[in-house]
Amino acid sequence: MIRYRTFRNGDPPALVRLWNATVPERGAVRPLKVHELDDRAFNPPVFERSGLIVAEEDDRVVGFVHAGFGPGLPIDSARPLGLDREMGMIAMLAVEPGLPAELDVARALVLEGERYLRSRGAMVLYAGGQFPLNPFYWGIYGGSEGSGFLASHPMVPQVLAGMGYEPIGVTACLEYDVGAAARRDPRGVLIRRQAELEIIEDVPAAEWWSELAIGEFHLARVSLRSRADGAILARASTWDMSLFGRGDGRGRLGLLDVFVPEPHRRKGFGRHLVSEILRWAQEIGVQAVEVQTPSTNESALELYQSLGFIPVDQSVVYRLPARLLERSALP
Ligand SMILES: CC(C)(COP(=O)(O)OP(=O)(O)OC[C@H]1O[C@@H](n2cnc3c(N)ncnc32)[C@H](O)[C@@H]1OP(=O)(O)O)[C@@H](O)C(=O)NCCC(=O)NCCS
Known part of the structure; x- marks a missing residue:
């Protein structure tokens, strides 16, 4: 009973x-x-x-x-x-x-x-x-x-x-295999002249509720800033999801809050930011990068898939x- x-x-x-x-x-x-x-x-x-x-x-x-x-x-x-x-x-x-x-x-x-x-x-x-x-x-x-x-x-x-x-x-839950050949970032050379990448590691989460959940997992803030006036052109956060790789031994980085301010959209900044994060992931020895986005968010899905992320699940x-x-x- x-x-x-x-x-x-x-x-x-x-x-x-x-x-x-x-x-x-x-x-x-x-x-x-x-x-x-x-x-x-x-x-x-x-x-x-x-x-x-x-x-x-x-x-x-x-x-x-x-x-x-x-x-x-x-x-x-x-x-x-x-x-x-x-x-x-x-x-x-x-x-x-x-x-x-x-x-x-x-x-x-x-x-x-x-x-x-x-x-x-x-x-x-x-x-x-x-x-x-x-x-x-x-x-x-x-x-x-x-x-x-x-x-x-x-x-x-x-x-x-x-x-x-x-x-x-x-x-949609998407995963990028860091070992796969990187896709070309067509506007990369131009964007590097206009903007610089900033990665700040071990930052606190945006608010304490998220801090409780993922604060201990080495949050990093990644930004693309205009060289002309320092304005943020694109930003995102990452966290160390290596616990998720305990089963298959693949170290993972979680990508969060990818955001491009409205006036800067469709200029390649989002793609450049994410492709730089993928490059950084490779440098730090991570095997996979994970991201999630609502299945209705076509622009984000297009962006991730154009970089080689593949859908692996849904929540x-x-x-x-x-x-x-x-x-x-x-x-
Ligand atoms: C999704 C977002 C980050 C895209 O940033 P962006 O800088 O405008 O994107 P890019 O200019 O780098 O575009 C890269 C590719 O993404 C796709 N894409 C971007 N915006 C798109 C749109 N509005 N419609 C369709 N595809 C789009 C295209 O494939 C594009 O490649 P192309 O320009 O060669 O056609 C931006 O729209 C945003 O901040 N949205 C609100 C926040 C959000 O949804 N974040 C994702 C949460 S996980």
């Missing part, structure tokens, strides 16, 4: 075992260690033990669901943390593969997660984290941006879809339609 209960301090080793048996090998850190799960799942300031519900059969942990909330906006280090309890999210779901009632346990766990969120006031329920509704697991799951559940995650997308969750945002954020909210209403 399966019993559902809230998290206890002795659970992490069993939860790591489930993580390592269920998360995809690509796009998540695997094998994960207990202290790493501890940092990303139980240490965040928004952790509540009642949001992490464990399924147990004869004292053996066979599944868990982890639900939570994001910060109230704006994220400001001068203000105390306030949670936005209107919107709740299911951040992770794992059930022991091969368990006879695997799918039933997964569905029961999702319902337990929904009940917790509703009991805390949530009026809109999501599944899959996306900034800023991403309190847990960014840095160990979901690639460079950690947006949503990976399409390749065994069982999870099917269970969510079967329970009525609807995809509301699809993000999906789901929302529960309002008509299904009542199934987890409290008695």
